[in-house]
Every structure is written in C-alpha cells, then in structure tokens.
Amino acid sequence: MKDILIITNYFPPEIGAASNRIFHLAEGLQKRECNVSVITPLPNYPKGEIFNDYKGRFKFSSIENNIKVYRLWLYANNSKSKLLRLFAMISYSLSLICFFCFNKIPKTVIIQSPPLLVAFTSILFLKSKNRKLILNVSDLWPLAGLELGAFKRNSIYRLLQKIEHYNYKKADLILGQSEEILSHIQSIFPKKDTFLYRNYPQIEAPKVLQKHNSDNKIKMVYAGLLGVAQGIYKLCHELDYSRVEFHIYGDGAERSLIKNFIESNTDLPIYYHGELTRNKLHESIIQYDLTIIPLLNRIYGSVPSKIFEYSKLGIPIIYFGGGEGETLIENNKLGWIAKAGDYTDLNNTINKISTAELQKIRASIRKQAFQVFNLEKQLDSLIKTI
Template sequence: MQKLMIITCYFPPEIGAASNRIFHLAHGLKTDYDVTVVTPLPNYPTGKIFPEFRGKFKIKTQENSIKVVRLWLYASKSKNKFLRLFAMLSYSISLVWFFLWNKIPDKVIVQSPPLLVAYTSMFFLRSKKRKLILNVSDLWPSAGYELGALKKGFSYKTLQKLERFNYKSADLILGQSNEILAHIGKIASKPQLFLYRNYPDIKRLSIAPTTTDDTLKIVYAGLLGVAQGILKLCKELNYHNVELHIYGSGAEEDDIKLFIEKHNDLPIYFYGRVDRALLHEELRRYDIVIIPLLNRIYGSVPSKIFEYAKLGMPMLYFGGGEGEDIINDCKLGWVSKAGDYAQLNFTIESIDKEVLTSETRTKIQEYAYRYFDFEKQLRALKTQL
C-alpha cells in the first residue's frame, strides 16, 4: 500500500475544527494509503502539554489504524508574540530533526497555518519525486491582520514571503473556501487547486424535539478565543426572552466566567469543555446555535456550519463572507452583519419560535446529508492525490 504523511499542528485528543478536520481526512485516506500523522505533543487550546504526554520528547502510537508520531514543542498560549513564535519554532526544529532521521513518503499533506511550520515542511521536503499537498484552512498573514493580531510592517512582509513560498512549492493546494482558492490563484500558477470543505464525517442522529416555552435558547460551542468574541457577545446581547448557553474553552474562558459571576442576574450558562459526542447530544436541547466572528475574515468558512447542519440545528451566523452566503443559499438559518450587535439583537428579536419545528430541523439535516457529503468529497480528492 502506498504511503502518505500528514504534517499538522493539531490532532486529537486536542479539540476544535482543525484537529477534527485532519482526523477525518486521515481516517478517510487510510483505506487507500498507509497513513502517518506527524503532530506536536497535545497542548491546544490550554497551551500546556496534556498531563499524560508530559516529559516525552517523541511518542509513536497506532490509533484507528493510523500511525501517529507526536514530537516535542515548547507549548504556550501566551499573548507575547516572541513566546508564540518560539513555540512554533520549537515544533519546526523537531520536524527538521524528524525529517533527517526518518524516510519521508512520496506524498505529503502539510497543514497551513501556522505558516512557519508549513514553510519548514515545504522547504525541507521539496523533491521532484515527492508530491507536496498544502491544506490551507485560513489565509495568513491577512487573517491575522483582520483579527488585529498582526500589524503591517517587517514581520508581516516576512510572513507574506513565507506564504508565497508555500503556495509556489506545492503541487496541489486544498482550500476550504472559494475565497482562499481565489487568493492563492493570484499568487501562484503552478499548483492545482481543489475546494476541500470541512465536511464532518459524523453519525446521523435523530431529530430532537423542540423546546416549548417562549424563551429563545441560544447555544454557542467551540473555542473561546479572540476571533470568536464570546465575551463581547455576553456583554452586548439583549436578554429579553433570550438565554445564552456556552460550551468550550480557550483564552477568554476565565474572563467569561468572571463576567457571569458579576452579572448573575443575566441568563448566561457556562458548561466548559465537553466530549464531542456528548456535545452533539447537548446541542439538540437548544433552539438555535450561534456562530460568531468578531470581525469578517476573508477566506474563513467555519466548519461548524456543516457540522450543525448535519445535526439539523438552525443557525444564527454572525461573521460575514462566504459563510454568510452558505447560510442564506442553503436556507440554514439567519445571518447578521459581523460586528453589528444592534443588528444582531434585531435579528434575534425577529426569530419566530413557531418556525423552529422538528420539520425545520429535518429539512436542514436532509439538505446537509445530501450536499455536504464527506465521502463524495473524499473520493474526488483521491483522484487528485
């Protein structure tokens, strides 16, 4: 069986869209390839190596018929840009060491971002005999600038050079949105471009009964980071006949807990991080799920859209861009302009609970399983590899 390697910064037991996406990709390819995943020791989103992996430099395991090699890195979630850079650099150094002492297969999929890790892989693995596939989930450094995490200057220009090098060194580029592929097409003409959405491969669940009282129960689940802006959402939401339920963990977690403690009169409920299978059961207890982004990020299409659709959950999308178009075109719920909380509250007030029926949920789920087909997309990808 032909061998294939996937190089990524995120992989289970870490949570989040990135680790889930790579897991499903690796799991889907293992029937045709002998798959090896190279990833750091688990540390996301806590910024600390998970207890059971501490004190290790390298761990090899066999997980679901996939070889997983976990390498050392300096884990950190510090806001200090130098510490964050060192964290990425430490994993890049571990990768170089791994490349020197191990036979690398002729097909390698590299996850980007982080740009530095992707650059390290693309630079050291270039070969006429090897096919390099770059899996681009976000457009850095432009996404970092739109989030306010980066400023234009020397560092930004350096990252742009790494970005261009990565694109031009790839033989095939997988992009999760049409915006990403359009951006890459303006920079590099060599690689083939393939739209690879973050469709989840999840068990189909029955449609849960809807709530019967007048209160609109809104739920958010996922990373509690700067990009999502959940703390600001807690502060700006109009709670008239509305409840907000929050699942997840991340940089804003402590601040959110503190806000809830200081405003215990508000109907905000925090549950922390839960297992994904349990989360799917929990989500169905609520009326709608909210998918917020603090700012519109060019190229970004949250994978939650496809996952929640397969659960049959109506969505309130607050992020703009291509994700907004998908919600509207596929009739998956409501949209509101990113960053406009007055419009968000108006949109919420306009939602009639009488339309949030089991029939509505069934239509959403049926559409998702027909058009957000993981297996069909995977078969198309295999013809390109």
C-alpha cells in the same frame, strides 16, 4: 497502496475543528487503500501544556485506527507573547527536521498551513527530496492576522507574506477550506492546481427533537473556542435578553471574563457549562433551539466548520460573521444571517424568529446538510487528484 504522510500541528486526542479535520482526512485516505502516517506535536492544545499521558517524552509513536502517528517534542505554551509562540513553532520545526533526517519520508506529503513556519520548514526540506507536496490551507496567514489585529503592515508582515508565497509556489497541489482561500492563492499564482476541501465533519445522524417552549423564549447556544476572534464576551454584553437565553460551552482566552460577567449579572439568563467532549457536546447542544456562529471581525477566507457540524445536528443557525459563511447559510437554508458586527441587526433578527419556526425547519436543515456537506464524496474526489 500509496504511502501518504500528513504533517499537522493538531491531531486527536486534542479537540477542535483542526484536529477533527485532519483525523477525518487521515482516516478517509486510509479507508481508500492508502498507507497513512501522521507527524504531529505531543498533544498540548488548547491549554498549551503537554497532556499528562505524554509528559516527560521527547517523542512518542503509536498505531491509531491503523494510522501510524509520530508525536514530536515542541515548546508548548499558549502565551499571548508573540516571541514565545514563535519559539513554539521553531521548536516543532526543529523536531521535524530531525525526523526528516533520520526517517524515510513517503513520496506524497500533505502539509497543514498555518502555521506558516512549520509549512515552510517542511516544504523547504522536502522539496529538494523530490516529494509531491500538497499544502492544506485552512486560513490565510498573514492576512488573517492582519485583520485580527495581530500584525501591522511592517517588515515582519512582509516577511511572512514572502514565506506564504514561497509555500504556495513550491506546493504541487493546494487544498483550500473555502472559495475565498482558493481565489486568493490563484490571484498570486493563476496556474496553481487547487482543490476545494471543506471541513465536513463525520457524525451520526441525530434524532430531530420536537420541543415546545411555553415561555416563548429562544434557548440559544454557542459552543466552541472562547477566543478574541469569536467575541463571546462582547456578545454577552450586547444581546437583548428579552426573548433569549444564552448558553455557552467551551474554553479559551475569554473564559474568565465571561464567567466573571455572568457572576456579576445574575439577573441575566446567561449560563456557562464548561467544556465537554465532542460526543457529550452533541448530546447537549441538540437540546437547544438555535445556535449562534459569530466572528468579532470578518476574516477573509474563513468559513467556520461549525456551519457544517451544527447543520448536520439539525440545529438552526444564526450566522454573525460575514463572508462566505453567509452564502452557505443562505443557499442551503440553514438559518438566518445578521450583519457582521451590527448587534442591533443581530437582536432584531433574533426577535423576529418564532419558536414554532425553529422547530419546523430542523428536519429540513439536517437533510440538506447530509446531502450537500458529504465528506465521503469529497474524499472520493480528492483521492483521484492526489
């Protein structure tokens, strides 16, 4: 039985795509006769506060689904201050170093990146101990930060690039969540071993709902992070509501702005439903006709995991984010594409969709998703590589 350690910033009971991805990876490896352990911070995402059950602890360990989980202290916050966010990463990095010094580390280690600093700390410390290091790259930092406006092309950006390149160079194998991520890495290190590891969810097959809308209105839903990158607040302003109701689930930096907009525009069919657990959310959003997956700006390397999750629920998708996600939607016939950042094109696309068409394609979307976005087959291939 192979011993594998996973180092990550996100893990259940935290919610979201990142924690789900790492949980399914750990669980899948465990089921394939690996002895898996996980190092992660004390739960704090997305509010930036340590969860009540873990407050007052410096560390906490437990066995969860036959996986040994070590939860370490960090300075939790969700401040917009770059200095405070940096301090949070440094605090977790220091906790990792202490753990490495006083605990036996398995020969194979999977390290989540970003955050770059945590990955750098892990690689720098463990490479000297002759471990096989597998870097799991879910976003291209600092490039993604540059495209989001978080960084400028200055000395700090160049320093982060050096850290990024060091991480790639020292990793024995790199897992990437998109073809664009792997292309970027191989443009820097052409001979680097890579593996495409998509963020496929593990969910039960839902019952496809047959619905009839007498008013011919499309009930569109967004569920997820209400952050700046998703641009839901701007979307509320720009949508043409003549044929669409807009329902919103989630939490994040724009929540208050969105709620205030809804309260100030009671004539518009916009509804905010708060935040739900994953299972409750699936039960709720399957009732809608269409889901939208937006990105305010196209981010190179980013493929939203909602594509895989919502298609498995059988919900038609309108994709409004550009990049590799468009190819996945088009090639697998999962819905419609609107030109990224073009709200006129988005509204025109929505207005051309008939409610009858939305119902007709639900079963075929679900069938295609379960055939193509298969986590078990992906894990079978991965275990042969590591």
